[in-house]
Amino acid sequence: MALKVPLRKVTVVCERLLRPDILKLLKKHGATGWTITAVEGEGSRGIRASDFEGRNSQIDTIVAPETADAIMTDIAENYFADWAIITYAMDVEVLRGEKYLG
Amino acid sequence: MALKVPLRKVTVVCERLLRPDILKLLKKHGATGWTITAVEGEGSRGIRASDFEGRNSQIDTIVAPETADAIMTDIAENYFADWAIITYAMDVEVLRGEKYLG
């Protein structure tokens, strides 16, 4: 039987070239899965609309709440000063959630 | 006047070739709309990062809470054993939500 578990989805939107760094950071905190979407962006933290689609990357990962906090704090401390990057989290209910308890 | 209705957004991330099956499953449960996004993914349920973008598909649909549960359970029972697929749900507030009461 499938198990429903309340977890957190953390979203990171960053320049495309930062992807390897962010995936490494996610793994360090125990995240075991993610999806990456090519997006355009513009924002207060410096992400610019691009002439072509997909210049920026949106990385989503689903983790335990305390892991979500740790990931976001790590990103803020190590990337906010020098990079155009934003991060936010939301509640999600995952089926077979025991797979995501990173 | 626009009506705000609390509903659930169900997200399914799967291999691209599963898209027709999943859309058929959503329709069977009464979902009347969805968006599909090309994504890359890697995860504990076997979804792999691909050499090119968009090998996987993210399918989002907005439905009533009980429909969300039925969709996720159906996916778990019929696809988790053999496919790299994940599914999760979250609360959303939809304007003119009466259109989504599938």
Add this chain to the structure above:
Amino acid sequence: MALKVPLRKVTVVCERLLRPDILKLLKKHGATGWTITAVEGEGSRGIRASDFEGRNSQIDTIVAPETADAIMTDIAENYFADWAIITYAMDVEVLRGEKYLG
């Protein structure tokens, strides 16, 4: 130190050609950032699945709750009658959220 702030993410899914109008509307309400994702869609409000990917646009912006309501109401009043467009909102927790208080 990073600051966590509860805000709202508003999502708009519309035909690609409506993007400039929607971005202008978001700016009018004080939104200072957004991401745009190319999506396929089909739905009760008339958005059609396309022969190629990315015919529709998903626009996400993070704003204060009252701004989220104002944006959604504006979209409903000015676009629902004539366009295939949907909009919904969800709670998000943003790091360094003071940047998004549009």
